[in-house]
Amino acid sequence: MSTATCARFCTPLSSGTAGSTSKLTTGNGSGNTMTSAYKKKIPSNNSTTANTANDSSNTETTFTFKLGRSNGRSSSNVASSESSDPLESDYSEEDPEQEQQRPDPVTNSRSSSTATTTTTSSADHDNDVDEEDEEDDEDEEEGNGRDADDVTHDSSESIEEDDGNETDDEEDDDESEESSSVQTAKGVRKYHLDDYQIIKTVGTGTFGRVCLCRDRISEKYCAMKILAMTEVIRLKQIEHVKNERNILREIRHPFVISLEWSTKDDSNLYMIFDYVCGGELFTYLRNAGKFTSQTSNFYAAEIVSALEYLHSLQIVYRDLKPENLLINRDGHLKITDFGFAKKLRDRTWTLCGTPEYIAPEIIQSKGHNKAVDWWALGVLIYEMLVGYPPFYDEQPFGIYEKILSGKIEWERHMDPIAKDLIKKLLVNDRTKRLGNMKNGADDVKRHRWFKHLNWNDVYSKKLKPPILPDVHHDGDTKNFDDYPEKDWKPAKAVDQRDLQYFNDF
Numbered sequence: 321m322s323t324a325t326c327a328r329f330c331t332p333l334s335s336g337t338a339g340s341t342s343k344l345t346t347g348n349g350s351g352n353t354m355t356s357a358y359k360k361k362i363p364s365n366n367s368t369t370a371n372t373a374n375d376s377s378n379t380e381t382t383f384t385f386k387l388g389r390s391n392g393r394s395s396s397n398v399a400s401s402e403s404s405d406p407l408e409s410d411y412s413e414e415d416p417e418q419e420q421q422r423p424d425p426v427t428n429s430r431s432s433s434t435a436t437t438t439t440t441s442s443a444d445h446d447n448d449v450d451e452e453d454e455e456d457d458e459d460e461e462e463g464n465g466r467d468a469d470d471v472t473h474d475s476s477e478s479i480e481e482d483d484g485n486e487t488d489d490e491e492d493d494d495e496s497e498e499s500s501s502v503q504t505a506k507g508v509r510k511y512h513l514d515d516y517q518i519i520k521t522v523g524t525g526t527f528g529r530v531c532l533c534r535d536r537i538s539e540k541y542c543a544m545k546i547l548a549m550t551e552v553i554r555l556k557q558i559e560h561v562k563n564e565r566n567i568l569r570e571i572r573h574p575f576v577i578s579l580e581w582s583t584k585d586d587s588n589l590y591m592i593f594d595y596v597c598g599g600e601l602f603t604y605l606r607n608a609g610k611f612t613s614q615t616s617n618f619y620a621a622e623i624v625s626a627l628e629y630l631h632s633l634q635i636v637y638r639d640l641k642p643e644n645l646l647i648n649r650d651g652h653l654k655i656t657d658f659g660f661a662k663k664l665r666d667r668t669w670t671l672c673g674t675p676e677y678i679a680p681e682i683i684q685s686k687g688h689n690k691a692v693d694w695w696a697l698g699v700l701i702y703e704m705l706v707g708y709p710p711f712y713d714e715q716p717f718g719i720y721e722k723i724l725s726g727k728i729e730w731e732r733h734m735d736p737i738a739k740d741l742i743k744k745l746l747v748n749d750r751t752k753r754l755g756n757m758k759n760g761a762d763d764v765k766r767h768r769w770f771k772h773l774n775w776n777d778v779y780s781k782k783l784k785p786p787i788l789p790d791v792h793h794d795g796d797t798k799n800f801d802d803y804p805e806k807d808w809k810p811a812k813a814v815d816q817r818d819l820q821y822f823n824d825f
């Protein structure tokens with residue numbers, strides 16, 4: 321995420337509804353009074369750089385773990401009692417328990433902690449693991465209308481806990497050294513960290529940074545995501561990071577970032593990706609103000625294709641937003657940041673996402689599934705067409721209220737067919753949400769807004785991209801903000817005990 325992203329959220333950590341409970345109820349939603357407040361925080365161009373990065377008054381607040389990510393992504397402000405996000409406050413109450421229930425570093429056994437959210441059911445989590453539960457949602461009748469008030473409380477199903485530190489079904493993996501041999505299309509390659517020449521930081525995140533680098537062997541440019549293990553441990557993200565790596569290793573899709581290799585040393589975890597030189601869709605959207613229906617349709621189609629693929633593997637992405645959509649040199653999308661992605665068996669309960677994009681069932685701690693990605697798609701299409709998200713407030717609490725209220729303000733001249741799709745995606749009752757009914761993604765693909773599309777052509781990148789990034793070569797960094805390189809201090813080495821948490825990374 322570029323520092324331009326800071327402008328998205330301006331929630332001072334110390335202000336507002338500190339200590340608020342997370343037990344939100346369906347709201348007396350104040351409707352969407354957006355918007356001058358939001359608009360004035362949108363940068364007029366992409367030139368926000370170091371100043372913004374160091375301005376601690378602007379904080380994008382993300383549930384649970386990805387806190388403080390907007391400040392140049394370098395400050396890992398953890399949720400605290402000062403947080404203005406009620407769900408963060410709720411989460412931090414759970415910290416001591418989670419600390420104790422971190423998986424044993426030696427056995428790496430599954431945590432037995434309870435879900436961090438407010439739930440009304442309990443279940444044998446171990447039993448959940450092997451069950452491939454069909455979504456009860458899929459038995460529901462398809463509903464076409466928006467039913468914002470119909471919020472079901474389905475609390476009797478089994479819960480898959482997800483406290484960020486549970487042990488998932490990870491493959492055993494010996495590739496945990498700084499070098500490892502990997503079978504590639506051109507034969508076996510022995511990878512080593514020294515193969516990569518770091519050129520420049522292009523992004524920052526909660527635990528570290530993403531650098532452009534050059535593979536000295538293939539001479540290809542790549543992006544190296546460097547995560548400080550001390551931060552991953554401190555923020556209790558061990559399992560989320562391992563999930564991210566494991567899921568990325570499993571997937572291959574034209575619109576999803578490709579993981580080339582991953583490794584670690586005694587301080588950092590490293591993931592090597594294709595370098596996507598066009599930068600974030602977020603930047604293009606803010607510079608344009610809003611996209612035409614045609615442009616939005618193009619990006620939405622590529623996302624639908626990717627979501628359909630991920631969901632077919634029972635992977636829920638959970639972090640769809642323009643900051644996580646990169647534009648490749650050819651103008652096609654690459655979804656990045658699988659830090660919240662999760663392989664589902666039933667429902668999961670972690671409070672995660674970015675306030676504007678989270679689905680009502682996450683706020684209500686009802687357990688959630690792939691339906692949250694379809695909700696986020698509705699938010700994204702709205703944001704592309706209108707220029708700002710449908711639910712916005714200065715405070716996360718206000719955003720949640722608006723999401724739960726189900727009220728959306730519509731622009732008068734909005735494409736009515738796109739509006740119809742958004743309405744069917746932004747249905748509070750997930751059993752009636754397009755994409756989450758018995759025909760799955762097909763319902764979305766068959767919507768009139770996509771009627772003109774041949775979905776094989778979408779997958780094969782045969783559609784003409786509406787934007788071609790201005791880049792001179794594959795390693796061009798002009799579409800990313802500048803980050804002061806001297807700010808980076810080497811991460812502290814972790815001790816042997818902590819290193820074992822990452823044995824299978």
Ligand SMILES: Nc1ncnc2c1ncn2[C@@H]1O[C@H](COP(=O)(O)OP(=O)(O)OP(=O)(O)O)[C@@H](O)[C@H]1O
Nearest residue numbers: 321322389523525526530543593594595596657659
């Ligand atoms: N493959 C890539 N090519 C080019 N830039 C990238 C790539 N991957 C990530 N970036 C840049 O780095 C930023 C941070 O990456 P990413 O979101 O994966 O890190 P993160 O640590 O998970 O961040 P956060 O804590 O905000 O979720 C991205 O928003 C993007 O601007």
